[in-house]
Amino acid sequence: MVKKTRKSRKKPVKQRRSWWGLLFKLALVFAVLMGIFGIYLDGQVKERFEGQKWALPALVYSRPLELFPGQKLSHAQMLRELQMLNYRKVASPGRPGEYAVANNRIEIHRRAFNFSDGAEAARSILLTFDGQRLQRMQNPGNGRELGYARMDPVLLDRLNVEKREDRLLVRLDQVPPLLVTALLTVEDRDFYQHDGVSPLAILRALVVNIKAGRTVQGGSTLTQQLAKNFFLTQDRSLWRKIQEAYMALIIDFRYEKEEILEAYINEVYLGQNGAQGVYGFGLASYFYFGLPLNELNPDQIALMVALVKGPSYYDPWRNAERAQERRDLVLRLLANEGHIDRQTYERASSTPLQLIERGRMGYGRTPGFMGLLRQELKDRFGADFLRQNGLKIFSSLDPIAQHSAEQAVVEQLQQLRSNTKRSDLEAAMVVSNWRKGEVSAVVGGADPSFAGFNRALAARRPIGSLIKPPVYAEALANGYTLGSAIKDEPISLRSDSGQVWRPNNYDRQFRGQVMLVDALAKSLNVPTVNLGMAIGLDKVIDGLKRLGVQQPIPAYPSLMLGTLELTPFEVNQMYLTLANQGLYQPLTSIRAIQDDQGELLYQHSAKAVRVLEPEAGYLALYGMTKVVGGGTAAHLAARFPNRVMAGKTGTTNDLRDTWYAGLDNEELVSVWVGRDDNGVTGLTGASGALRVYSRYLDGRGVDSLELAAPAGIDQVNFALSDGQPADPRCEQTRLLPARAADLPGIRSCRQITPIQPPSGEQVGDWLRDIFNFAR
Numbered sequence: 001m002v003k004k005t006r007k008s009r010k011k012p013v014k015q016r017r018s019w020w021g022l023l024f025k026l027a028l029v030f031a032v033l034m035g036i037f038g039i040y041l042d043g044q045v046k047e048r049f050e051g052q053k054w055a056l057p058a059l060v061y062s063r064p065l066e067l068f069p070g071q072k073l074s075h076a077q078m079l080r081e082l083q084m085l086n087y088r089k090v091a092s093p094g095r096p097g098e099y100a101v102a103n104n105r106i107e108i109h110r111r112a113f114n115f116s117d118g119a120e121a122a123r124s125i126l127l128t129f130d131g132q133r134l135q136r137m138q139n140p141g142n143g144r145e146l147g148y149a150r151m152d153p154v155l156l157d158r159l160n161v162e163k164r165e166d167r168l169l170v171r172l173d174q175v176p177p178l179l180v181t182a183l184l185t186v187e188d189r190d191f192y193q194h195d196g197v198s199p200l201a202i203l204r205a206l207v208v209n210i211k212a213g214r215t216v217q218g219g220s221t222l223t224q225q226l227a228k229n230f231f232l233t234q235d236r237s238l239w240r241k242i243q244e245a246y247m248a249l250i251i252d253f254r255y256e257k258e259e260i261l262e263a264y265i266n267e268v269y270l271g272q273n274g275a276q277g278v279y280g281f282g283l284a285s286y287f288y289f290g291l292p293l294n295e296l297n298p299d300q301i302a303l304m305v306a307l308v309k310g311p312s313y314y315d316p317w318r319n320a321e322r323a324q325e326r327r328d329l330v331l332r333l334l335a336n337e338g339h340i341d342r343q344t345y346e347r348a349s350s351t352p353l354q355l356i357e358r359g360r361m362g363y364g365r366t367p368g369f370m371g372l373l374r375q376e377l378k379d380r381f382g383a384d385f386l387r388q389n390g391l392k393i394f395s396s397l398d399p400i401a402q403h404s405a406e407q408a409v410v411e412q413l414q415q416l417r418s419n420t421k422r423s424d425l426e427a428a429m430v431v432s433n434w435r436k437g438e439v440s441a442v443v444g445g446a447d448p449s450f451a452g453f454n455r456a457l458a459a460r461r462p463i464g465s466l467i468k469p470p471v472y473a474e475a476l477a478n479g480y481t482l483g484s485a486i487k488d489e490p491i492s493l494r495s496d497s498g499q500v501w502r503p504n505n506y507d508r509q510f511r512g513q514v515m516l517v518d519a520l521a522k523s524l525n526v527p528t529v530n531l532g533m534a535i536g537l538d539k540v541i542d543g544l545k546r547l548g549v550q551q552p553i554p555a556y557p558s559l560m561l562g563t564l565e566l567t568p569f570e571v572n573q574m575y576l577t578l579a580n581q582g583l584y585q586p587l588t589s590i591r592a593i594q595d596d597q598g599e600l601l602y603q604h605s606a607k608a609v610r611v612l613e614p615e616a617g618y619l620a621l622y623g624m625t626k627v628v629g630g631g632t633a634a635h636l637a638a639r640f641p642n643r644v645m646a647g648k649t650g651t652t653n654d655l656r657d658t659w660y661a662g663l664d665n666e667e668l669v670s671v672w673v674g675r676d677d678n679g680v681t682g683l684t685g686a687s688g689a690l691r692v693y694s695r696y697l698d699g700r701g702v703d704s705l706e707l708a709a710p711a712g713i714d715q716v717n718f719a720l721s722d723g724q725p726a727d728p729r730c731e732q733t734r735l736l737p738a739r740a741a742d743l744p745g746i747r748s749c750r751q752i753t754p755i756q757p758p759s760g761e762q763v764g765d766w767l768r769d770i771f772n773f774a775r
Contacts, residue, residue: 074132081400108125168283184222196207302327365404400430432667486531633690
């Protein structure tokens, strides 16, 4: 019995040993599996952290506003620019991004910025204005006169390849220290002590939340949150938490704390802008306040950190009271920890949220201009160009011009709709700097913020009398003068098919003959047809192509009265060559492009090609000044006396389309007003599109055109009777610029037979070129 008992006692010992062995083996297998899994996770972490962490959007900037004494820039326009840049108005500017106003002066503490041609530090500038001009620039510190400065450009847009996420990358040294302090105080105060996972933080959060009666702190470290955001889903399962902790340990082992913190600051989800998530504090700063991150005040920093807990739950636009309570809690924690003093806490906690309009990012989007920019990027660099990471695109958009253009279209179109009782009137406008060949502003329709059909780029319509300056320029290049006598008599032209075309002047009157300059100024149709047919349709078409028209041009006589269909952008391109007196350069919306390292990838270089004799270009432009001085655009001369401008009105059959193309010493503007269904507007170029341009000049101001005559142009007296050089003491003459070397000598004081205009195709030859007379 005793032996039996001893044997029975030994069996449990063996059984325990076998269980321990099994557990050891299972643990060993588990350890091996976890090791393998760890190697897999480590590969994932390494690939993400050491590769391209994010698909960063291309940043699109406006032109930087250049400042110099004498510039056309008003006090109000400068304030508008500062508002678009989200500078803060203060009593005395002491930080970048601040300004002060006193009477006709503005003191600015300009931000530092890395321009396409180099970085510039922050600086203070004192500006003094006189009416529409910047009169004086000084250093406010020592009163020294300044000759030139430039503002930082407006951030216009971000062109995203990744449609679901949007972020603006910031480096850790660009982040305000208070934001880092607040983030660690609220989310992970042991960040620099733990190894990625902090059991103490979990216990501390539990205690704080019990005392507060609600969830105030979380137990996950920033490293765990980063692991979850980078690699995992929002699933709340135990397995996901295990992966999160494991990856956090790997991340903390492999990388420095500063690198982890910088990645978190750029990765954290902080809101929703339509279909796109707002990720990272850099973009969130613009999303909520329209300001760069380094310019936020303590109350704004606290709100940003407050949103980490739940951007949707604490959405300050939808749940302002809830968001403010959370913000004030963050401020209280900072004050309790001694990170801000009591005065700062009280001031910050009593400050309202001061949010910008949701989605504006500090400045409204410009879909008309951005449509042009996207198309140019695609045409120049290919469809995949924007897939490069973190591009910086410096555009030519002028926010002041864009704002004035938008105001002109919206306000004047409202007036025109009221006057005509036609609520479906539409408009489009393109503004360019004709000296540089750069597009300054684009408005694609009556609602400038609408991102749909862009009439400025896509709506081709007959241009009416806008065709006349190119026709007259070609005539001036082929022996005609501004004083040439052109027939203004009824004509009938018959095509081979028997169709008869009888062009008429707008007023249904005939004058027998008129000087070329008057035919252009008064926009007379019959003299234009006679002139165009005399020099030849082929020459007119060739001239249009050299000016920049790219599509096929039918060789019909009705071409002379504007059956050619162009968009407002194409009109601007054509008139750009006339503005430059015969120098062609393609319009552009891009100045420069940098890669994500700041290296220059592209720099626009204006290359102009001579396509029209400078003398002919000058004379045509001079004729266009007479359109404004006393012709169909005389409304402008009355509105803006003592200002020289050039331009041309355009109206199509049955008053369907109204056009105006005009320029001062800097800007060229093309305007169209009409209906999308091609219906009657009841407006002419002078009563429709010209009024939009006039309203634009109200806000923008006029820089009087300075016409410089090329060598060989002299003032010549032309006889009113036949347009030939004559002695003003003997007969009635008119003094006009002309190429004196190409003219016959002044005739003596005796009666002579009028000399015919320079020979070309005669009326009998016109019929060979007539194929269609439809206008």
